[in-house]
Amino acid sequence: MRARILVTGAQGQLGRTFQEIAPAFPGLEFVFAGRQELDITDTRAVEEFFGTQELHAVINTAAYTAVDRAETEAEKALAVNVTAVYELARAAARKGLRFIHYSSDYVYHNELNRPLRETDPTLPRGVYARTKLKGEEMARQAHPECTIIRTSWVYSQYGHNFLNTMLRLGRERDELRVVYDQVGAPTWTRDLAEASLRILEAFFAGRLSAQRMAGLFNYANDGVTSWYDFAKAIFRLAGLPCRVQPITSDEYPTPAPRPHYSLMHKGRFRKAFGLDIPHWYDSLRCCMQQMGVMADPQTTAG
Numbered sequence: 001m002r003a004r005i006l007v008t009g010a011q012g013q014l015g016r017t018f019q020e021i022a023p024a025f026p027g028l029e030f031v032f033a034g035r036q037e038l039d040i041t042d043t044r045a046v047e048e049f050f051g052t053q054e055l056h057a058v059i060n061t062a063a064y065t066a067v068d069r070a071e072t073e074a075e076k077a078l079a080v081n082v083t084a085v086y087e088l089a090r091a092a093a094r095k096g097l098r099f100i101h102y103s104s105d106y107v108y109h110n111e112l113n114r115p116l117r118e119t120d121p122t123l124p125r126g127v128y129a130r131t132k133l134k135g136e137e138m139a140r141q142a143h144p145e146c147t148i149i150r151t152s153w154v155y156s157q158y159g160h161n162f163l164n165t166m167l168r169l170g171r172e173r174d175e176l177r178v179v180y181d182q183v184g185a186p187t188w189t190r191d192l193a194e195a196s197l198r199i200l201e202a203f204f205a206g207r208l209s210a211q212r213m214a215g216l217f218n219y220a221n222d223g224v225t226s227w228y229d230f231a232k233a234i235f236r237l238a239g240l241p242c243r244v245q246p247i248t249s250d251e252y253p254t255p256a257p258r259p260h261y262s263l264m265h266k267g268r269f270r271k272a273f274g275l276d277i278p279h280w281y282d283s284l285r286c287c288m289q290q291m292g293v294m295a296d297p298q299t300t301a302g
């Protein structure tokens, strides 16, 4: 029997990526639910859904992700990122389902300037970051065997993200100002989604215990960059002549503060799952190739 996996938030960028790669996982069966099919803040709907569907695992990609808007919509962010996560995790735990949930590098926001480990102190600043950390706690409380993956700088061909914004602005403008004093690692949704499914695949094949897949894991693409260098790489690969001016975060104030350093250490993920993590530049190139926006699809130089 194939394991049946519910993917919530199925119309978001990570959710859509799960839909895209699902055919590559013939051993798994999927139930995709966007907000229309399953509003995760509707506890009764969640209970009903779990009561009527035969499921073995839940991947929760649904989230309130408008980082700056969250400063004035705290209740909405809290409802989706905290309360609903608790209810979902609890429903999954009651049915004995695996539960994978995503969190953010923003929960660290400490003053450390070396790759951040899961055991490092958290100091979330801003509403979104605080709800993500609280959501982790709620998930663990409701489902002690859940898997929580902290990720960073997520992009894809879908929806709102840095890559799509740069491609749009790069076509419209001759010059852009991009911050260079925030460093971290971009994450292509396809790598993150694939890694998540490899974990579930291993679990359902009996190659990974529930205990080993449980816990908190950092996952981002390998390597390190700044938003400035990320923008330059996008323009170079897309062949866009747009110039990029490096600016500091002070010159680009945002309602919610951003961490200057959010590079995450991925040793725990590698050790637990033994999966390769592609370098961010290679993944960016693959993503842009897939989108058909590369200036020269043969470009391989780093």
Ligand SMILES: NC(=O)c1ccc[n+]([C@@H]2O[C@H](COP(=O)([O-])OP(=O)(O)OC[C@H]3O[C@@H](n4cnc5c(N)ncnc54)[C@H](OP(=O)(O)O)[C@@H]3O)[C@@H](O)[C@H]2O)c1
Pocket: 008, 009, 010, 011, 012, 013, 014, 015, 034, 035, 038, 039, 040, 041, 060, 061, 062, 063, 064, 065, 080, 084, 102, 103, 104, 105, 132, 150, 151, 152, 153, 154, 155, 159
């Ligand atoms: N994007 C990043 O840079 C980043 C960085 C670190 C971590 N993460 C985390 O990674 C995960 C995936 O993020 P993403 O980039 O795929 O976000 P996304 O593109 O914003 O997708 C989130 C999806 O959740 C849906 N949603 C919101 N409220 C819902 C509700 N009440 N019920 C059901 N669905 C609901 C949204 O629908 P609507 O569009 O209708 O609201 C949207 O389709 C999230 O946990 C996020 O916090 C993201």
